[in-house]
Amino acid sequence: MDEFKRKVSVKAALVAIGLLCTIATSGCKQSEITAQDTGNYPSNINAIVSSNCLGGDCHSSATRLNDSLDVTSWKAMMQTGRIAEVIPFRPLNSHLFQHLNNDPAINASAAPLMPLGRDALSRDDQHAFYDWIASGAPSFGGEIFYSTVPEPMLVIHQEQDLLSVIDRTNGRLARIFVDGNDPTQGLPALGARALASAGRYKKIFVGFANGALRSFDGKTFARLWEVHLPNAISGLAVLPDASKGYLITTASKDPGSYSVFDAFSLQLLRTVIDTNIQGAESISISTDGSRAYLVCAGSDDIKIINTSNDSIIGNIRCGVDVPRPPPADYVARYRPHEVALSSDGKTMWVSLQLSNEVIAIDIETKSITRRIGVGFRPLGLALTPDDKEVWVVNENSSNLSIIDNTSGKVVGTIDSLANAPEEIVVSPDGTTFYVTCQYLAAGGHHHSTGGGPPAGVFVLDRQSRSLVKSIELPPFATSILIP
Numbered sequence: 001m002d003e004f005k006r007k008v009s010v011k012a013a014l015v016a017i018g019l020l021c022t023i024a025t026s027g028c029k030q031s032e033i034t035a036q037d038t039g040n041y042p043s044n045i046n047a048i049v050s051s052n053c054l055g056g057d058c059h060s061s062a063t064r065l066n067d068s069l070d071v072t073s074w075k076a077m078m079q080t081g082r083i084a085e086v087i088p089f090r091p092l093n094s095h096l097f098q099h100l101n102n103d104p105a106i107n108a109s110a111a112p113l114m115p116l117g118r119d120a121l122s123r124d125d126q127h128a129f130y131d132w133i134a135s136g137a138p139s140f141g142g143e144i145f146y147s148t149v150p151e152p153m154l155v156i157h158q159e160q161d162l163l164s165v166i167d168r169t170n171g172r173l174a175r176i177f178v179d180g181n182d183p184t185q186g187l188p189a190l191g192a193r194a195l196a197s198a199g200r201y202k203k204i205f206v207g208f209a210n211g212a213l214r215s216f217d218g219k220t221f222a223r224l225w226e227v228h229l230p231n232a233i234s235g236l237a238v239l240p241d242a243s244k245g246y247l248i249t250t251a252s253k254d255p256g257s258y259s260v261f262d263a264f265s266l267q268l269l270r271t272v273i274d275t276n277i278q279g280a281e282s283i284s285i286s287t288d289g290s291r292a293y294l295v296c297a298g299s300d301d302i303k304i305i306n307t308s309n310d311s312i313i314g315n316i317r318c319g320v321d322v323p324r325p326p327p328a329d330y331v332a333r334y335r336p337h338e339v340a341l342s343s344d345g346k347t348m349w350v351s352l353q354l355s356n357e358v359i360a361i362d363i364e365t366k367s368i369t370r371r372i373g374v375g376f377r378p379l380g381l382a383l384t385p386d387d388k389e390v391w392v393v394n395e396n397s398s399n400l401s402i403i404d405n406t407s408g409k410v411v412g413t414i415d416s417l418a419n420a421p422e423e424i425v426v427s428p429d430g431t432t433f434y435v436t437c438q439y440l441a442a443g444g445h446h447h448s449t450g451g452g453p454p455a456g457v458f459v460l461d462r463q464s465r466s467l468v469k470s471i472e473l474p475p476f477a478t479s480i481l482i483p
Contacts, residue, residue: 040074040139048125052115078145083472084173091133146174156195158476195479198242207233218483227266235282239289248280260310276325282338297335299326316366340383349390351378370408374401380423385430393421412465423480433460436477
């Protein structure tokens with residue numbers, strides 16, 4: 001009897017111990033699930049973040065001291081920070097990884113090394129973070145942030161063959177797409193040079209220095225078609241109905257020419273050669289698609305092209321002292337760079353690099369109605385949707401001039417646009433302007449890869465005529481558009 005009681009007691013004790021173990025194990029599992037569910041990180045990334053980035057004055061919330069970065073959850077990591085901390089699929093361009101990495105074999109690091117004041121992450125943890133971002137920085141359930149971008153704005157990077165996508169709803173860098181060869185991997189760049197879109201049809205077109213012409217889906221940014229031409233592409237424009245486009249190449253300068261391509265297949269339809277074209281610099285399309293305007297910096301004029309038959313039907317000189325036709329040895333006095341057209345298609349605004357002016361042209365009479373002095377070497381210009389103002393970027397004076405169209409005078413200047421501001425676009429509602437800058441001023445926060453300091457986009461408010469913020473990007477940001 002005593003033996004039986006002893007066995008029962010032992011059995012009860014074992015059951016009790018088992019029950020405690022079950023409860024403890026269940027508690028651990030429940031705690032792990034809760035942590036993953038709350039943080040929504042993959043389990044290995046959650047462990048690294050929890051052990052190294054939370055608590056105290058670290059990144060348990062967004063504060064001025066931690067660069068406004070909150071990493072308490074996957075969503076918080078993706079949405080907070082002064083700049084975009086994690087770029088899906090691009091660890092080398094991700095600011096957070098740059099501060100976690102001290103592996104000399106991976107050419108992307110920035111000071112100070114994080115976690116601050118503590119031992120660096122192990123190589124295994126650094127590589128785990130790299131691999132996670134390289135796979136898209138997915139959530140615990142496999143979601144990729146910014147799989148679609150609500151209001152995209154596109155920027156190409158001339159030396160890196162990169163296409164940056166900015167979310168205009170919050171002014172954050174959303175994605176970076178690699179096209180062609182990637183110099184961060186030791187491969188030669190193709191040299192992205194020209195950018196165009198057929199917005200209603202959601203197509204993007206990019207021309208490269210190696211002669212490649214590529215089209216992309218404007219929503220997913222997947223490559224659609226590609227052709228290779230014998231010369232570097234330096235300018236692109238596509239008709240509003242996405243039926244065909246026009247391009248200029250380095251060979252367009254001598255002898256002068258422009259080419260027409262099918263916007264679906266990208267195959268060349270024809271090349272028009274005209275010896276009066278000198279130094280073709282850019283090309284634009286009228287709102288109704290009936291005309292193309294070829295800006296010729298070398299001959300100081302704009303050629304008018306009838307898009308129904310692709311022939312030149314007119315010529316607009318940038319000064320009364322410009323000979324027509326220009327002699328073979330003509331030396332440019334104005335060097336027009338770009339045009340902006342009024343909403344009614346009757347007025348053309350042109351930036352002149354050498355004379356530091358913007359001119360207004362009556363397209364019907366082909367006459368100059370205004371000459372307005374601006375900053376040094378004006379390049380990109382944009383007209384507000386209400387046609388009341390022209391904003392022009394002055395590269396060599398690192399500022400922007402605002403022209404009132406009624407008075408024809410400069411009524412405002414925005415200074416301190418870092419180094420080499422180049423192109424500008426305006427939001428569809430006319431409230432915000434965006435300016436690309438090839439190099440940010442000294443002290444840029446990002447470490448750049450592939451050579452050169454980081455570039456950026458300046459966000460400018462029209463009403464206050466002030467700089468709202470800057471968006472740091474990979475080097476050599478040039479062309480910009482809102483599809």
